[in-house]
Amino acid sequence: MAKRKTAYVCSQCGADYPRWQGQCSACKEWNTITEYVVSPAKTSSASHSGYAGQTAARIEKLNEIDLAALPRVTSTFKELDRVLGGGIVPGSAILIGGSPGAGKSTLLLQVMCQMANQHNALYVTGEESLQQVAMRASRLNLPDDKLMMLAETNVETICRLAIEQKPKIMVIDSIQVMHVADIQSAPGSVSQVRESAAYLTRFAKQNHIAMFIVGHVTKDGNLAGPKVLEHCIDCSMMLEGESDGRFRTLRSNKNRFGAVNELGVFGMTERGLKEVSNPSAIFLSRGENPAPGSSVMVIWEGTRPLLVEIQALVDYSQMANPRRIAVGLEQNRLAMLLAVLHRHGNVQMNDQDVFVNVVGGVKVSETSADLALLLAMVSSFRNRILPRELIVFGEVGLAGEIRPVPNGTERIAEAAKHGFRRAIVPKGNMPKTKLDGIEIVPVSQLSQALDALE
Numbered sequence: 001m002a003k004r005k006t007a008y009v010c011s012q013c014g015a016d017y018p019r020w021q022g023q024c025s026a027c028k029e030w031n032t033i034t035e036y037v038v039s040p041a042k043t044s045s046a047s048h049s050g051y052a053g054q055t056a057a058r059i060e061k062l063n064e065i066d067l068a069a070l071p072r073v074t075s076t077f078k079e080l081d082r083v084l085g086g087g088i089v090p091g092s093a094i095l096i097g098g099s100p101g102a103g104k105s106t107l108l109l110q111v112m113c114q115m116a117n118q119h120n121a122l123y124v125t126g127e128e129s130l131q132q133v134a135m136r137a138s139r140l141n142l143p144d145d146k147l148m149m150l151a152e153t154n155v156e157t158i159c160r161l162a163i164e165q166k167p168k169i170m171v172i173d174s175i176q177v178m179h180v181a182d183i184q185s186a187p188g189s190v191s192q193v194r195e196s197a198a199y200l201t202r203f204a205k206q207n208h209i210a211m212f213i214v215g216h217v218t219k220d221g222n223l224a225g226p227k228v229l230e231h232c233i234d235c236s237m238m239l240e241g242e243s244d245g246r247f248r249t250l251r252s253n254k255n256r257f258g259a260v261n262e263l264g265v266f267g268m269t270e271r272g273l274k275e276v277s278n279p280s281a282i283f284l285s286r287g288e289n290p291a292p293g294s295s296v297m298v299i300w301e302g303t304r305p306l307l308v309e310i311q312a313l314v315d316y317s318q319m320a321n322p323r324r325i326a327v328g329l330e331q332n333r334l335a336m337l338l339a340v341l342h343r344h345g346n347v348q349m350n351d352q353d354v355f356v357n358v359v360g361g362v363k364v365s366e367t368s369a370d371l372a373l374l375l376a377m378v379s380s381f382r383n384r385i386l387p388r389e390l391i392v393f394g395e396v397g398l399a400g401e402i403r404p405v406p407n408g409t410e411r412i413a414e415a416a417k418h419g420f421r422r423a424i425v426p427k428g429n430m431p432k433t434k435l436d437g438i439e440i441v442p443v444s445q446l447s448q449a450l451d452a453l454e
Contacts, residue, residue, distance in 0.1 A: 006035055006036065007035075007036045008020050008021075008033050008034065008035055008036065009033065009034060009036040009190050009191075009194075010024040010026065010027060010029065010032050010033050011032045011033075011034055011190055012024065012027050012029045012032045013026050013027040013029075014231070015027070016036075017033060020033055020035070021033060034189065034190045035185070035190075035191075036190050036191040036194070070089060070090050070091065070208070071090075072086050072087030072088060072089055073087055073088045073089075073090065073115075073119065073168070073169070073210065074087050074088070075087065075088055075111050075114075075115065076111065076114040076115060077107075077110075077111060077264075077275060078275060078277075079250065079264030079265060079266060079275045079276070080107075080111065080250065080264055082262055082264055082302070082303070083237060083250050083251070083252045083255075083258075083262045083263070083264045083302075084235060084252075084255070084257070084258060085235075085252075085255055085257045085258015085259060085262070086257075086258060088169065088210045089210065089234070089257045090168065090208045090209070090210050091204055091205045091207075091208040091209065091210065092204070092210055092211070092234040092235060092256075092257065093200070093201040093204050093205070093211050093213060093232070093233040093234050093235075094210070094211065094212050094213065094233065094234065094235045094236075094237065095175075095213050095215055095229070095230065095233045095235065095236045095237070096108070096212060096213070096214055096215070096237045096238075096239060097214075097215040097216065097217050097236070097237070097238050097239070098217060098238060098239035098240065099217050099240075100216075102239045102240065102241055102248060103239060103241070103248055103266070103268060103272075103273055104173075104214050104239050105128070105133075105136075105173055105214065106136065106140070106272050106273055107239065107250075107266070107272075107273050108123075108171050108173065108212055108214070109123065109133065109136060109137060109140070109142065109272075110140065110142060110272050110273060111212075112147050112169070112171055113137060113142040113143050113144060113146075113147050114142075114143070115169055116143070116146035116147040116148075117143065117146055119167075119168040119169055120148070120165060120166060120167040120168050120169075121146070121147050121148065121167055121168070121169045121170075122148045122149075122150060122162060122165060122167040122169075122170045122171070123147055123148070123149050123150070123170075123171045123173070124150045124151075124152060124158055124170065124171060124172050124173065125149070125150070125151050125173050126151070126152065126153040126172075126173060126174065126177035126178060127173060127174055127177055128151075128173075129151060130149050130151050133149060134149075140271055140272040141271060142272075148165060148167065153177050153178055153179055153187065154178075154179060154180075154181065155178050155179065155180050155196050155199050155200060156180070156181060156199075158172075158178075158200075159199070159200075159203045162203075162207075162209070163207070167209060168209065168210065169209065169210045169211075169212075170204070170209055170210070170211045170212070171211075171212045171214070172200060172211065172212070172213045172214065173214040174213075174214035174215060174216060175193055175196060175197055175200075175213050175214065175215050175229070176188045176193065176215070176216050178192070178193075178196040178200075179192050179196065180192065180195045180196055180199060182195075183195055193229060194229065197213065197229050197232055197233070198232055200213065201232050201233060213233065215229070217238075230253075230254060233254075234254075234255070234256045234257065235252065235254060235255045235256065235257065235258075236252070236253045236254040236255075237250055237251065237252050237253070238250070238251050238253060240361070240363075241268070241361060245268070245361065246267055246268055247265060247266065247267055247268070247276065247282065247360065247361065248265070248266045248267075248268060248273060249263055249264070249265055249266075249361065249362065250263070250264035250265075250266065251263055251264075251363075252302075259302050259303060260302075261301065261302055261365075262301065262302030262303065263279075263301035263302055263306065265279040265282070279306055280305075280306055280307035280308075280414070280418060281418075282360065283306070283307065283308040283309060283359055283360040283362060284296065284307055284308070284309060284418065290385045290386075290388055291385065292379045292380050292382075292383050292384055292385050292386075293311055293312040293313055293314070293376050293377070293379050293380030294309060294310075294311050294312075294376060294379070294385075294386065295309070295310055295312075295372045295373075295375050295376040295379065295386050295390070295392055296308070296309050296310075296372070296390070296391050296392070296415075296420070297309075297310055297368065297369050297371075297372035297373075297391070297392055297393050298368070298391060298393045298411035298412075298414060298415055299362075299364055299366055299368055299369060299393075300366065300368065300405075300406065300407050300410075300411065305407065305410055305411050305414040306362070307391075307414065307415065307418055308358055308359060308360060308362050308364070309358075309359040309360075310329075310356065310357070310358055310359070310364075310369065310372050310373055310376050311356065311357050311358075311359060311376065312354065312355070312356045312357075312373065312376035312377040312379070312380045313353075313354075313355040313356075313380055314349060314352045314353070314354050314355075314377055314380040314381040315352060315353050316351065316352060316353075317351055317352055317353040319353075322349075322350070322351060322352055322353050322354070323353045323354070323355070324338070324353075324354050325354070325355045325356070326356045326357075327356070327357040327358065328357060328358030328361070328362055328363050328364055329356055329358060329363075329364055329369065329373065330365070333367075333370070334354070334356060334373070336398070337370060337373060337374055337377075337396060338354065338377075340374075340396055340397075340398060340400060340446065341374055341377070341378070341446070343400070344399070344400025344445070344446045344447065345374070345378070345400070345446050345447060345450055347378060347381065347450075349377070349381060352381065354377060356373060356376070356377070366405070367395040367396075367403075367405070368393045368394065368395060368405040368411075369393070370394065370395050370396035371392050371393060371394035371395070371396055371402060371424065371426075371449060372392040372393060372394075374396060374446070374449075375392055375424075375449065375450075375453065378450065378453070379453075384453070386453070387422060389419065389420050389421040389422055390420065390422045390423070390424065391412075391415040391420040391422070391423045391424075392423070392424045392425075392449075393405060393408075393411055393425060393426075394424070394425060394426040394429070394443070394449075395426070396446060400445055400446040400447070401444060401445060401446075402426045402427070402443050402444055402445060402446065402448075402449060403426060403428070404426040404427075404428030404429045405426065405429065408425060408426070408428075408429025408430075408431075409429070409431045409435075411425075411429075412425065412429075412431060412435060412438065412440065413435060415438065416435055416436075416437050416438040420438060421437065421438055421439060422438065422439045422440075422441065423438055423439070423440050423441065424441045424443060424449055424452050425440060425441070425442060425443070426442070426443065426444070427442040427443060427444040429442075430442045
């Protein structure tokens, strides 16, 4: 019997090692290196014998490739199509992750039941029984007469049965329970997840099947399993939201067929996930009595502007080291902006606790929120209420300068559409033509923005 070959792979970054060690040298994480069983090499005929529609490989010129053969297919959900880049591409492998209770299985079941009316659709469940899925479909009042169901965890069996039914779209729920017969380790291990994902992705591309793969997340909120899982698929999405919250956000982290950082918003109801066509109206549900420390900013998510409210609470600290807590924003950038505010705005908060939060659970990663964050902190520190019709955006540099951000005119127009009448924006984002219904205050330094509040 041939000796079993093993390797050791980091589950966070995918780095390989000849032997086990406590810390990964690549990503510096501890206790993430696990044993990976290397499957024996197979002959070319054996490795592809189970696939249908296999064509001989040949070299083609780029301009001779037929693009009409792969038209996008709508998922019947506009918000999902937006995140995917305009629809589902046949032969693509789409990974969707999220915490337990976020609604991954609910969203995909809704999509599959609707798409089954026009295309052959196969839903493979490995964690739930067929009766449990049927009960959910009945509770959500979904059309269930066309969708094909399969309860199986063996990848080879799934692909063999799929060839017989010839589906155009498939769902694998979830990749952590799938297993390949040649691998001896348990389902969910690095080797099983790695081989199962590679097998399914190869099967989807060779048969032009659009495949959704559900993945779990770790306690840190990252996708569980080896990092190579994200490399072999075409699109990676995260469905975020608290289990007891009303809204879910679907964000694209990787997309070979569209823009990254697209955002789709859904509302969780007793009938499943419903699309939210105007997310800005939800995130701007402000209280009737205005309070200090609240400002509204315009962020750019993928291909559209989004208005969100940012709140800040600045209070005297009883501790030697005041706390700096940011929810929905980067912690290090908050510390940097406090230093800029002290140096160039002459506002000192060294003895103050600072808490900032983006309303609605939105995570802001772009720098256009800098100016709105600073003005919200100053508003709370001075106990002054900012005007309700004021909109703010702009990047703040270390020298106290206000830098322009992309799509400035579109951001101002979106704010005017929602009834805002005054905007403090970078001087470089001043529109060339006058916009009706909104007063624009261009600023180039932090001191000018603070003076505009007086």
